[in-house]
Amino acid sequence: MPAAIRRWVRSPKGNVVLVLVVLAAIAIPREGAVRTGVQLLVAVAISVGVDVAISLGRGEPPSVPDGALISGMMVGLIIVPGAPLIGVIMASALAGGSKHILRVPQFHLFNPAALGLLFSLALFPAGQSWWGAFSDLPAAFLVVLLLAGGFVAWRVNKLAAVLAFLGSYFTAFTLAALVFGGSSPVVAAVFRPPFLNAALFFGLLMVTDPATSPNRFTDQLSYGAIVGIVSAGAFAAIHGLHYLFIGLLIGNAWAAFRRTVAGSARQPVQALSRR
Amino acid sequence: MARRRPPTELIVLSAVAVAGIYTAGYVITEPGAIILREVGIAPTPAAITGELHDGTYIAAGHSQFGEVFVTVAVVQGRISQVWINAVTTTFPTQTISTLPGEVVARQSAAVDVVSGATASSSAFIQGIEIALKQAQG
Numbered sequence: 001m002p003a004a005i006r007r008w009v010r011s012p013k014g015n016v017v018l019v020l021v022v023l024a025a026i027a028i029p030r031e032g033a034v035r036t037g038v039q040l041l042v043a044v045a046i047s048v049g050v051d052v053a054i055s056l057g058r059g060e061p062p063s064v065p066d067g068a069l070i071s072g073m074m075v076g077l078i079i080v081p082g083a084p085l086i087g088v089i090m091a092s093a094l095a096g097g098s099k100h101i102l103r104v105p106q107f108h109l110f111n112p113a114a115l116g117l118l119f120s121l122a123l124f125p126a127g128q129s130w131w132g133a134f135s136d137l138p139a140a141f142l143v144v145l146l147l148a149g150g151f152v153a154w155r156v157n158k159l160a161a162v163l164a165f166l167g168s169y170f171t172a173f174t175l176a177a178l179v180f181g182g183s184s185p186v187v188a189a190v191f192r193p194p195f196l197n198a199a200l201f202f203g204l205l206m207v208t209d210p211a212t213s214p215n216r217f218t219d220q221l222s223y224g225a226i227v228g229i230v231s232a233g234a235f236a237a238i239h240g241l242h243y244l245f246i247g248l249l250i251g252n253a254w255a256a257f258r259r260t261v262a263g264s265a266r267q268p269v270q271a272l273s274r275r
Numbered sequence: 276m277a278r279r280r281p282p283t284e285l286i287v288l289s290a291v292a293v294a295g296i297y298t299a300g301y302v303i304t305e306p307g308a309i310i311l312r313e314v315g316i317a318p319t320p321a322a323i324t325g326e327l328h329d330g331t332y333i334a335a336g337h338s339q340f341g342e343v344f345v346t347v348a349v350v351q352g353r354i355s356q357v358w359i360n361a362v363t364t365t366f367p368t369q370t371i372s373t374l375p376g377e378v379v380a381r382q383s384a385a386v387d388v389v390s391g392a393t394a395s396s397s398a399f400i401q402g403i404e405i406a407l408k409q410a411q412g
Contacts, residue, residue: 084361127341127362160281163289167296174300177307185393188307189340191300217281241341241363 012156012210013066019148019205020073023132026144031081031131040076042085043092047072047112050096058100067112067211071095074113074206077132079121087127090120099211104260110252111212118245128241133201135194142197149204158208160217164224165203172232190235202244212252219258227251325411327352332409333360336401343371343398347378347406354382357403362395371395378403 008014028036051068075091095116099108102115121128134141153162173190182188189195207213207227214223231247238246327349335344341363348356357375374396377386384403388396 080362121363157280159286160289163286163293167289167293170293170297170300174296174303177300177303181306182303183306183310184304185307185310186340188304188310189394191297191304192308 008064008066012152013070015155016070016152016205017066017073019152020070020077020132022148023134023145024073024077026141027077027131027134027137030136036076036081036131039079039081039083039085039088040073043076043079043088044069044072046089046092047075047096047116050093051100054097054100067099068096071112071116074132075116078113078117078128078130078201080127080129081131083127084124087120087124090124091116094120104256107211107256107259109212109256110249111206111209114206114245114248114252118242118249122242128198130194130198130201133194133197135197139193142193142200145197145200145204149200153204153208156208156210157215158210158213158220160220161207161213161224161227162203164221165207165228166199166224168225168228169199169203169232170228172229176232176236198244202248206244206248207251212255214255214258219255223251223255226254327354327407327410328412330410332406334402334405334409336398336403336405338394338398338401340394341398343395343402345375345399345402345406347403347410349410354379354407359399371399374399 009018024036024040048065048068051065055063055065072092072095075088075095079088079091091113093116095112098110098115099112102109117128129135134145150159153159170191173187177184177187180187190199207224214220227247227250229247230250231243234243234246329349329351332347332349333344334347335342343362344360346358346360347354357378359371359375362371371389371392374386374389378384384400384407386396386400386403388400
């Protein structure tokens with residue numbers, strides 16, 4: 001294996017791509033190779049294509065579009081297999097293009113995959129199944145998801161953000177169950193597959209995006225808590241499945257505020273800055 | 276420049292605390308989970324009382340988790356075909372894929388709720404009811 005590829009595979013972004021490939025490889029046999037394969041390929045091709053086209057159009061120096069690759073894979077792994085392609089295309093295009101548009105000079109503001117999924121699925125109802133999070137597989141596969149996602153969170157040093165998110169998210173719903181009684185099937189669903197799979201995938205692989213999350217330990221705690229509490233609030237207030245993305249985008253906005261207005265922008269920008 | 280990682284003990288303790296909160300929530304919501312698995316939360320659809328006009332009718336049913344979009348085709352006053360156009364709930368379309376056939380067979384929105392996908396079933400039934408009201412319109 002050439003040294004450049006070896007270096008990339010060992011980089012945080014390379015690690016994320018490898019983990020997503022492993023998750024897809026495990027889930028694809030259950031979901032059907034053709035429709036999931038086509039969906040993944042379309043999502044990745046559109047996301048990477050839009051990213052590269054905008055970069056070239058702006059005269060930016062060529063670089064490996066691994067950020068767009070990750071965004072495209074996430075879109076493909078979250079949208080329900082067999083969904084209308086227009087939803088997949090729109091989400092991937094928004095994911096690939098948003099980071100060039102919604103940004104300050106140093107970094108982009110929002111998680112591209114979350115932004116693309118939130119807006120495209122609101123316009124083109126394609127459905128989310130989070131099949132890449134093993135939502136259609138036995139609950140035992142959650143261990144694989146936890147290990148793979150936990151590795152990514154550890155690698156990018158965002159375990160504090162993950163734990164703050166999961167802690168605040170589950171605390172909010174546990175309190176809701178205590179206050180309103182535990183017999184609500186809607187609240188019960190949050191603690192069980194497939195909603196549990198979605199929350200874990202989201203927390204371990206999307207909340208941890210280094211480009212749109214803070215670095216400082218205390219900021220990670222605040223950021224994770226904001227994402228968790230806003231997600232839970234959105235779940236209660238807005239019916240549907242967009243609550244996690246709403247929470248993440250609000251958390252991203254807070255993190256961007258901290259990095260710019262509040263002066264955290266002096267922190268070094270990591271190599272993994274274009275996901 | 277390597278960033279300092281938080282102490283391992285702190286991370287482990289926090290993870291244990293999160294697991295404890297999750298477990299408490301899981302146990303407390305077990306009565307709700309029983310309803311989710313077995314009883315179902317689908318409404319009882321009203322019987323079709325009026326004549327159905329021929330045509331194709333599109334409607335959406337809502338649930339806490341999203342929407343189910345359906346198309347109902349009426350030929351010679353009878354439900355001839357039902358399609359699920361899109362599902363925006365977490366449950367994949369195939370989970371409720373048997374329901375359109377049941378609607379045609381029973382000529383009614385009163386179909387059996389799919390265990391484990393009660394929200395999607397409920398949204399499907401609601402969508403069929405709305406489409407049938409259009410057909411009666």
